[in-house]
Amino acid sequence: MAKVWAALAVVATLLLSTSSAAQTDTSDTEPLTDTPLPVVGAVAAQSAWGGKLSRFDEVLHGVWRTDGGTIAYWSVRHRPSEGDESSLTSTAHKLRGGSANLTTPPGFTETSLAARETGELYPVLLDETTETCLCTNVTEMGLNDGVAEEVSDGWQLVYAVFPELPAEVTSVDVHVDGFGAILPDVPVQDGPLPTPQVSADHWVASGQGWPAPPSAEEIARAAEARTLGAVWVLAERSGSADGSWAQRESGDVREIDLAADVLFAPNEYAIDDDAGAVLDDVAAQIEGAQVTRAAIVGHTDGDGTEEHNETLSENRARSVESALAERLPEVAFSVEGRGWHEPIASNQTDEGKALNRRVTITLEGVADAEVGS
Incomplete structure (x- = not known):
């Protein structure tokens, strides 16, 4: 809980930065909206790999039903580890992909949704025929750390697509990073996706828009291609x-x-x-x-x-x-x-x-x- 409160302290910064970023002259990276981002919850997360520790502030914006699937949006910002500024580089973003990553390039594959009503876990959809995930490319994010720092105080908005949730599932527990960072009881929204929707093929600084999910056909193909199954029974x-x-x-x-x-x-x-x-x-x-x-x-x-x-x-x-x-x-x-x-x-x-x-x-x-x- 202490970690949660620490992360909540940065939410105000996120909201202010996405609004004030509209005043920044950044040409290709000028924000598309100055509307404050919705905040469902915040958590401090971390990832370790190869003896290195990366720490992150993460703010969840929401979980929505989309055509054929489910999409979650959240913002991520690195924090220096023990004063090491190198933890804010693209290398740290690659670490954020996690050792369980099955895709090239790496993405947020360790995020998952748990539904207590059904006792099921919904992992990020991986298209194993193409070895890609339906989620943000963390390597692409890392290469643009400097731009994100100028536009949105380092915050970058990411997404992940999950299988379609049953109608009776109205809330989920969002397992943010696969390392124990969990936001419980997140409502599943049935309304339209937030706007403006932008291409998911490129990184997005928070406040610049919302990465658009793939088509229902692509989501269905990814679900069918998973050799481990698109939905796992928890218990x-x-x-x-x-x-x-x-x-x-x-x-x-x-x-x-x-x-x-x-x-x-x-x-x-x-x-x-x-x-x-x-x-x-x-x-x-x-x-x-x-x-x-x-x-x-x-x-x-x-x-x-x-x-x-x-x-x-x-x-x-x-x-x-x-x-x-x-x-x-x-x-x-x-x-x-x-x-x-x-x-x-x-x-x-x-x-x-x-x-x-x-x-x-x-x-x-x-x-x-x-x-x-």
Whole structure:
């Protein structure tokens, strides 16, 4: 969360720079609009490759449905790493492509959209027949760092195209960089794409326009050409009927989320006396998984101070560990508290805060045995 607030501090700069850039005489790079860019959220991201670290401020402008697919727009600006100005060069942009890059030239292939309604992940579309991605070419961006610095204070607007989302998906979690930078609960917009639309074949400084997505035919061809599939199932989900706990299965990994509001009084970490049945159910799931180790992590919402939430989340995780250890003496538990740093929903609503207040138990090497609850 600290990283998010640090990135939010630069949003005002982005909005002002895109507006004032219209006064800059840059001939071929004169902005096409002085309308402030919409801001859905901001995050600080990083990428490491070859022993080098690149850091980035990223501001998400939105996710829109487009003909045959889905498009996300966001702005990116480099920050020097430990005072190293070389981190603002085109080399840093190439690093931003990430080691998982499958395309030439490199693009933003590590961005993805996660839909909790369907339990599916939507990766950037790659046309594997041509080895290109339907996204911004980061090498092209890097070669124009200097111009972007003049026009938009270093901000460059980028895009990525994803498969078409089901109609029931109204919001997504945007995994910005593949390294843990996530913006949760981003609304999916059905309206027209922002204007002016410009060619996506060239870099775009923020405020100069919006890279236009390819045609529906190109999007469909890229989806069909993906050997790994255009949509990935994140997890099989199940849980208790009353919502006190829920679990997700992905391969041999099982994650069990216990609702903190069921286990604890507000801002307390002593387990309520009437939570025994919930813990019995969860213990049965762990026993049926036939594992010898499990990780317990406490999470909080965004209210209160960071120090308070770190302490509360760890204490709650330890309380759950103590209760489960009594039921499962043969299982070794590790315990950690992560405070408000890993939200799974928005902290702007009461419903989102309730989802974020949880204790997560992760089991690896889960057996195929099924256990009733």
